[in-house]
Amino acid sequence: MIAHLLPHRGRAAEAGVDVRGTHPEATSAAIGGACRWLWSAACACVVVAAPAFAAAPAPAGDAGAGARIYARCAGCHALAYDRTGPRHCGIIGRQAGSLPGFAYSDAMKRSGIVWNAQTLDRFLADPAKTVPGTTMGYAGVKDPDERADLIAFLQQHSHGPGCAR
Numbered sequence: 001m002i003a004h005l006l007p008h009r010g011r012a013a014e015a016g017v018d019v020r021g022t023h024p025e026a027t028s029a030a031i032g033g034a035c036r037w038l039w040s041a042a043c044a045c046v047v048v049a050a051p052a053f054a055a056a057p058a059p060a061g062d063a064g065a066g067a068r069i070y071a072r073c074a075g076c077h078a079l080a081y082d083r084t085g086p087r088h089c090g091i092i093g094r095q096a097g098s099l100p101g102f103a104y105s106d107a108m109k110r111s112g113i114v115w116n117a118q119t120l121d122r123f124l125a126d127p128a129k130t131v132p133g134t135t136m137g138y139a140g141v142k143d144p145d146e147r148a149d150l151i152a153f154l155q156q157h158s159h160g161p162g163c164a165r
């Protein structure tokens, strides 16, 4: 009876268990073998799935939180117009120091930087160290999570509706 429920008769037979016999021990050994086989198959799935989780990208910054951090920049910057600092509309993908009509330092113009999440992260961590001679008189945003949020905000607004002219 029980032997009819076994899904892997063939496998159990390969393993040397005679499932055709009606000895109770032989039947339970076959069940045990089948269960062990199913269990190890389940383990293999878990092992294969695990690296997929490990390889998931780091969570992106929170643009909403970044809006509050941008308040620190707003004394000198605006998205859509130049102030003490150049406007941030179009910042993602812009060559550093390249806005026509803004009086950049030579250091910024010659930095060779193109602004993206990585270059912004480096610059905003320590502006004077990343671009020695910059006239951006600001100590930087030291907290990496705050920088991630701020950069998410800049990415969202760089080409956002507030920048359309």
Ligand code: HEC
Pocket: 070, 072, 073, 074, 075, 076, 077, 084, 085, 086, 091, 094, 095, 096, 097, 098, 099, 103, 104, 105, 106, 107, 108, 109, 115, 124, 133, 134, 135, 136, 137, 138, 140, 141, 150
């Ligand atoms: C005290 C004024 C001031 C503050 C505060 C300030 N900046 Fe600036 N920023 C400037 C000036 C001035 C420049 C131009 C620097 C140069 O030419 O060397 C600049 C340049 C930049 C640039 C390069 C832009 C380009 O077109 O190449 C970026 C990016 C930038 N600032 C981001 C920020 C962010 C983000 C904050 C807030 C965390 C911030 N700045 C805070 C004054 C400021």
